[in-house]
Amino acid sequence: MQRTLATQLPTRVGEKVRIAGWVHRRRLLKSVAFLIVRDASGLAQVVVNAPAKLASRPSSQSKRRAEIDALTEESVVEVTGTVIANETAPAGVEVVDAELTVLSVAEPPPFDLYRPTLTATLPTLLDHADVSLRHPARQAAFRMSAAAVHGFRSTLDGAGFVEVHTPKMVGSVTEGGANVFALDYFGRPAYLAQSPQFYKQTLVGVFERVYEVGPAFRAEPHDTVRHIAEFTSLDAEMGFIRDQRDVMVVLRDVIAGMLAAVGEREPAAVAASGLELPQVPGEIPILHFAEALEMISSDIGEDLSGEPDLAPAHERWLGEWALREHGSDFMYVEGYPTAKRAFYTHPDPDRPPYSRGFDLIFRGLELVSGSQRLHRAEDYERVIAERGESFGPYRTYVDAFRHGMPPHGGFAIGLERFMMRLLGVSNVREVTLFPRDLHRLSP
Amino acid sequence: MQRTLATQLPTRVGEKVRIAGWVHRRRLLKSVAFLIVRDASGLAQVVVNAPAKLASRPSSQSKRRAEIDALTEESVVEVTGTVIANETAPAGVEVVDAELTVLSVAEPPPFDLYRPTLTATLPTLLDHADVSLRHPARQAAFRMSAAAVHGFRSTLDGAGFVEVHTPKMVGSVTEGGANVFALDYFGRPAYLAQSPQFYKQTLVGVFERVYEVGPAFRAEPHDTVRHIAEFTSLDAEMGFIRDQRDVMVVLRDVIAGMLAAVGEREPAAVAASGLELPQVPGEIPILHFAEALEMISSDIGEDLSGEPDLAPAHERWLGEWALREHGSDFMYVEGYPTAKRAFYTHPDPDRPPYSRGFDLIFRGLELVSGSQRLHRAEDYERVIAERGESFGPYRTYVDAFRHGMPPHGGFAIGLERFMMRLLGVSNVREVTLFPRDLHRLSP
Numbered sequence: 019m020q021r022t023l024a025t026q027l028p029t030r031v032g033e034k035v036r037i038a039g040w041v042h043r044r045r046l047l048k049s050v051a052f053l054i055v056r057d058a059s060g061l062a063q064v065v066v067n068a069p070a071k072l073a074s075r076p077s078s079q080s081k082r083r084a085e086i087d088a089l090t091e092e093s094v095v096e097v098t099g100t101v102i103a104n105e106t107a108p109a110g111v112e113v114v115d116a117e118l119t120v121l122s123v124a125e126p127p128p129f130d131l132y133r134p135t136l137t138a139t140l141p142t143l144l145d146h147a148d149v150s151l152r153h154p155a156r157q158a159a160f161r162m163s164a165a166a167v168h169g170f171r172s173t174l175d176g177a178g179f180v181e182v183h184t185p186k187m188v189g190s191v192t193e194g195g196a197n198v199f200a201l202d203y204f205g206r207p208a209y210l211a212q213s214p215q216f217y218k219q220t221l222v223g224v225f226e227r228v229y230e231v232g233p234a235f236r237a238e239p240h241d242t243v244r245h246i247a248e249f250t251s252l253d254a255e256m257g258f259i260r261d262q263r264d265v266m267v268v269l270r271d272v273i274a275g276m277l278a279a280v281g282e283r284e285p286a287a288v289a290a291s292g293l294e295l296p297q298v299p300g301e302i303p304i305l306h307f308a309e310a311l312e313m314i315s316s317d318i319g320e321d322l323s324g325e326p327d328l329a330p331a332h333e334r335w336l337g338e339w340a341l342r343e344h345g346s347d348f349m350y351v352e353g354y355p356t357a358k359r360a361f362y363t364h365p366d367p368d369r370p371p372y373s374r375g376f377d378l379i380f381r382g383l384e385l386v387s388g389s390q391r392l393h394r395a396e397d398y399e400r401v402i403a404e405r406g407e408s409f410g411p412y413r414t415y416v417d418a419f420r421h422g423m424p425p426h427g428g429f430a431i432g433l434e435r436f437m438m439r440l441l442g443v444s445n446v447r448e449v450t451l452f453p454r455d456l457h458r459l460s461p
Numbered sequence: 462m463q464r465t466l467a468t469q470l471p472t473r474v475g476e477k478v479r480i481a482g483w484v485h486r487r488r489l490l491k492s493v494a495f496l497i498v499r500d501a502s503g504l505a506q507v508v509v510n511a512p513a514k515l516a517s518r519p520s521s522q523s524k525r526r527a528e529i530d531a532l533t534e535e536s537v538v539e540v541t542g543t544v545i546a547n548e549t550a551p552a553g554v555e556v557v558d559a560e561l562t563v564l565s566v567a568e569p570p571p572f573d574l575y576r577p578t579l580t581a582t583l584p585t586l587l588d589h590a591d592v593s594l595r596h597p598a599r600q601a602a603f604r605m606s607a608a609a610v611h612g613f614r615s616t617l618d619g620a621g622f623v624e625v626h627t628p629k630m631v632g633s634v635t636e637g638g639a640n641v642f643a644l645d646y647f648g649r650p651a652y653l654a655q656s657p658q659f660y661k662q663t664l665v666g667v668f669e670r671v672y673e674v675g676p677a678f679r680a681e682p683h684d685t686v687r688h689i690a691e692f693t694s695l696d697a698e699m700g701f702i703r704d705q706r707d708v709m710v711v712l713r714d715v716i717a718g719m720l721a722a723v724g725e726r727e728p729a730a731v732a733a734s735g736l737e738l739p740q741v742p743g744e745i746p747i748l749h750f751a752e753a754l755e756m757i758s759s760d761i762g763e764d765l766s767g768e769p770d771l772a773p774a775h776e777r778w779l780g781e782w783a784l785r786e787h788g789s790d791f792m793y794v795e796g797y798p799t800a801k802r803a804f805y806t807h808p809d810p811d812r813p814p815y816s817r818g819f820d821l822i823f824r825g826l827e828l829v830s831g832s833q834r835l836h837r838a839e840d841y842e843r844v845i846a847e848r849g850e851s852f853g854p855y856r857t858y859v860d861a862f863r864h865g866m867p868p869h870g871g872f873a874i875g876l877e878r879f880m881m882r883l884l885g886v887s888n889v890r891e892v893t894l895f896p897r898d899l900h901r902l903s904p
Contacts, residue, residue: 160667
């Protein structure tokens with residue numbers, strides 16, 4: 019008999035079915051036992067008519083009841099039975115006359131998965147990720163995360179981007195050497211890529227528009243709620259742009275596509291999480307960095323001119339401004355001072371201290387960074403010299419710009435931080451399947 | 462003016478357009494210069510009416526001609542002009558009355574990109590990947606590769622699989638310790654994941670069906686045409702199977718989906734490469750390992766009974782058998798001896814020396830491996846003891862099976878080897894954007 023999923027049961031009333039899943043919860047009454055079986059689709063109620071009191075002689079009923087009494091939560095079972103309507107059961111149906119086969123016996127889980135919220139501490143949940151991830155709320159978060167990635171890709175597929183996979187073991191670092199993981203590469207030193215920055219730029223010279231979904235590695239020595247040592251980077255890079263505005267238009271569509279995919283592909287997860295998906299306006303409001311600082315200055319009565327960057331309090335101010343003035347959860351700040359951005363950021367030729375870099379601010383928090391990049395080898399040489407860095411480690415990087423690169427730019431979205439902001443959770447580890455940090459390398 | 466792509470030009474005859482791209486080739490005649498401009502879509506012919514001989518006084522025409530004479534291949538240009546029909550031009554159109562803007566001047570490329578085949582040696586091409594990847598034939602290969610990945614994902618999306626991203630920095634090894642890269646993890650030893658095997662099995666306990674597209678790392682000390690140190694692994698794992706046959710059905714659909722996606726998403730690349738896409742039969746012929754050995758034995762008149770594995774010559778024999786007997790480029794061998802398969806392979810309970818492992822053979826070459834896996838902690842404990850390995854490094858792995866895991870199985874497709882087989886190229890490095898091997902860590 020083909021397996022029926024829990025959510026398909028309402029369409030099978032009156033039929034005999036086979037379901038399979040995990041024992042989510044048992045309720046053992048005097049004359050009957052209820053099993054809630056969890057599968058990938060949801061929960062199913064199973065009724066086993068077997069009284070708790072043993073008959074004077076062992077019957078098949080009493081054997082069955084003894085088996086259920088001994089069953090641990092999270093054991094894997096297969097159940098055949100008949101679907102009947104029952105208004106009081108979840109989804110209005112239940113499986114009766116059930117015959118049970120135990121496929122795998124579980125040790126009792128370290129915390130209750132059937133409660134609405136997991137009550138253990140985060141370290142305990144992470145130590146037991148194999149079990150805690152099974153909780154419906156956690157499953158929902160990762161289903162939404164997968165949908166967001168789908169939206170990222172489908173939006174860029176539709177815009178002529180080519181998907182690429184670039185190496186994570188690299189011979190030199192491109193995002194500054196401070197937080198890099200070193201590895202032994204056949205006896206030579208090598209590093210884990212902090213980002214695919216160099217490769218995606220190089221590949222603009224090949225495909226014009228590229229994206230990559232892959233791991234990025236940062237040896238973050240900070241033990242904070244938003245730092246992890248390995249994250250999923252959603253990277254895009256595009257050529258033949260006029261300036262950063264072309265990139266900002268694509269990023270707007272990508273964010274809208276990610277949110278739409280979450281809503282369309284995982285409506286049940288969205289509903290269960292109580293999440294109201296934010297709306298992305300057709301045009302996201304934009305402020306220049308200098309203009310933003312001026313507005314904040316005049317509002318809070320403090321002279322911020324000359325500040326090289328936005329403080330978190332300033333980003334919150336801007337988030338409130340965008341909501342108040344434009345009814346938007348999103349806003350762009352562009353033109354951050356070149357000195358505070360990555361060395362490959364293109365300066366704004368019309369306002370030299372400022373750059374063609376931008377941040378996307380979501381509800382007062384930085385969500386995505388991007389920029390137009392330098393595209394001429396001589397500009398890279400100049401910038402590296404100006405920053406007082408030695409050229410050697412950058413040679414491969416810069417050489418790729420000697421063979422004709424168009425004006426280009428791009429952005430990177432940290433998937434886990436994106437989900438953290440979207441779901442409003444307080445620790446990025448809650449939206450990372452198996453987080454890596456200063457203290458955690460397992461599971 | 463909006464940019465027009467090369468392939469859109471036939472729809473714009475009579476109109477003024479702006480195109481942009483790389484100088485693919487120049488032909489400098491006496492009275493006229495032809496530029497072939499390459500963009501992401503293809504090639505466009507541009508005609509500049511400017512005689513080679515300088516007029517007695519510098520004119521705008523002669524300045525323009527001097528500029529074109531000095532232009533290097535691969536420089537990036539923007540051209541405005543009028544599209545006219547010309548039967549002798551590529552795609553039947555050309556851009557005339559052209560005005561040229563140089564966006565980026567290229568150093569002359571180290572080999573000619575306009576020739577039908579790149580003539581440099583493979584090491585030279587790889588050293589200059591930033592340029593060699595621009596060759597239309599190489600671009601085509603990687604576009605087909607991206608399409609294949611799209612087909613992998615869309616097939617599994619349609620079958621209820623959830624996409625996951627699992628850590629690549631791990632605390633212990635799961636595929637044997639021989640070819641593992643070690644790294645410094647905040648002062649502790651760690652390793653690069655040789656596969657997501659442990660994580661995808663664990664996540665079957667969460668989502669039932671999962672897939673991952675991500676890098677896998679093998680410190681291969683072999684300097685061969687098919688070994689690279691970092692490859693893109695397309696992994697799938699599914700729960701609630703009866704045996705390996707359920708996995709083989711999904712793999713059949715995945716391969717068919719990958720090939721269909723290549724054909725549908727990249728018809729131009731397929732046509733240009735001269736590739737005839739293989740057909741995947743609705744049911745791929747299956748032979749048991751023992752049966753296969755017997756058939757080969759009786760054909761070649763050599764007793765192969767007791768052989769623990771198939772030699773390449775045997776796989777070729779089977780490839781010919783499948784084509785001759787079933788008209789199929791594909792065939793499955795199942796039931797390989799347990800002793801020669803990974804420790805997590807499920808034995809065949811009906812034929813104990815054999816396993817529930819299988820290989821997919823494509824035109825006589827192993828293309829994909831898979832199996833049903835062990836799903837009970839006690840089975841892992843027994844197998845690890847039987848293999849004489851110490852339990853410590855496997856503790857995390859095995860503990861994940863203590864909390865209720867269904868019967869499950871899966872497979873992994875090495876993207877680069879898949880493309881190598883499909884395109885019939887002789888070295889896997891030709892279908893890897895930036896290969897990593899014993900000698901190569903850059904670019």
